[in-house]
Amino acid sequence: MNIETFDALELIDLEMDMNGIEPDAWTPESPDRANWLLQKLAAINEADAQDDETAKREIARIEMWQSREKEKRIANRRWYEKCLRFYMNQRYEKDGKQTISLPFGKLALKHPAWKLRVATAEEAAQLWNEPVNAVAVLEHISPNFVRVKVEPALSEIKKLIVKPEMGVGIKPAVIVETGEEIPGLVVEIPNEMTFTINVEKE
Numbered sequence: 667m668n669i670e671t672f673d674a675l676e677l678i679d680l681e682m683d684m685n686g687i688e689p690d691a692w693t694p695e696s697p698d699r700a701n702w703l704l705q706k707l708a709a710i711n712e713a714d715a716q717d718d719e720t721a722k723r724e725i726a727r728i729e730m731w732q733s734r735e736k737e738k739r740i741a742n743r744r745w746y747e748k749c750l751r752f753y754m755n756q757r758y759e760k761d762g763k764q765t766i767s768l769p770f771g772k773l774a775l776k777h778p779a780w781k782l783r784v785a786t787a788e789e790a791a792q793l794w795n796e797p798v799n800a801v802a803v804l805e806h807i808s809p810n811f812v813r814v815k816v817e818p819a820l821s822e823i824k825k826l827i828v829k830p831e832m833g834v835g836i837k838p839a840v841i842v843e844t845g846e847e848i849p850g851l852v853v854e855i856p857n858e859m860t861f862t863i864n865v866e867k868e
Contacts (some may be wrong), residue, residue: 786842830855 754773757763766773790798804811818850830853839851 823848823851828851 697764706813719807750773754775754835758775783799785793785798787797801812823839826841826843827848828842830837836852836854838847838849839853840847
């Protein structure tokens with residue numbers, strides 16, 4: 667469809683495909699025309715919202731059906747799995763086998779991986795009868811046992827830095843009070859302003 671004037675836009679239906687139609691030729695020349703475009707966007711947003719609500723209802727209905735069907739099978743699944751675990755435990759106690767291959771699958775027993783972590787205050791009181799500073803203990807044993815993550819406190823530093831002007835690229839960070847640059851720290855300056863559209867509901 668060839669749209670040569672802005673007036674022709676008023677004939678556009680909400681469902682019409684606008685792909686391939688260049689907007690430059692009929693950019694609005696008045697607030698009324700710009701507001702008309704916002705009305706179109708509001709209508710699109712409303713249609714999207716209605717579709718979203720319909721989709722949510724249908725998804726909820728399907729998920730409820732799916733949940734009911736799964737619930738019917740959960741008890742049977744648990745019973746079968748307990749029987750297989752009992753069988754596997756018996757075989758392991760008998761011949762030490764940790765895996766058994768069968769036509770419809772494989773059964774396996776695996777020792778869980780052990781974890782190393784810092785004891786909680788309650789665990790320390792129970793195991794050593796006193797509070798324990800694990801970091802201090804580890805550092806005493808070997809400095810290699812303690813790792814400290816050091817990084818710039820950028821959010822705090824930003825409060826003290828000169829706000830940059832609009833421009834392109836990066837510039838050294840400058841302290842407001844002293845005017846001194848901070849070597850190694852830069853401010854990134856946007857190369858263009860951000861454009862946003864807020865559409866009000868009708």
